[in-house]
Amino acid sequence: MEEQSAGASVVTGVSPVQPSEARRPAAMSASQAAPAKFPAAIPDGKISIDDFAKVDLRVAQVKTAERVKGADKLLRLEVDLGTEVRQLVAGIAEAYEPETLIGRKVVIVANLAPRKLRGLESNGMIVAASPEGGKPVLASFLEDVPLGTRLK
Secondary structure (H helix, E strand, O other): OEEEEOOEEEEOOOOOOOHHHHOOOOOOOHHHOOOOOOOOOOHHHOOOHHHHHOOOEEEEEEEEEEEOOOOOOOEEEEEEOOOOEEEEEEOOOOOOOHHHHOOOEEEEEOOOOOEEEOOEEEOOEEOEEOOOOOOOEEOOOOOOOOOOOEEO
16 A cells, blocks of 8 residues: 655555565575575674684793883793794783793794784784783693694
8 A cells, every 4th residue: 555645655554574584585485595604603702613723722932031122011032833933922021020931831822913013023922811900821731741732
């Protein structure tokens, strides 16, 4: 049914179209619709096991550590992964004196894209807990773990 109102037509008596119906041609039933191209969303910000598998966590040993000039929170580290030595810049200077880190085995994110911090290229990220209102605490091991070992 259509009503005329000051030169404009207004349609009445029509039920609203649901968003899922708007994407599907009228002649196609719900069972005939193409399957979704994306998996259903995971609630509460959780990631899938496939997403987690993309993160390459490795055991590394700190070879050198020094404060970054002009930065209160940053340390420049060189870490040995067993197959290569990398430079990392980590925001742990308020919790750790550089000399206490030499020889320590740590966990790093090995496949993180490089990023410049204070003009220094960081090739990974050190893994640490961040207690609310506290200083960072590095992830470490009680047992001896070979350099380069992957965490899963």
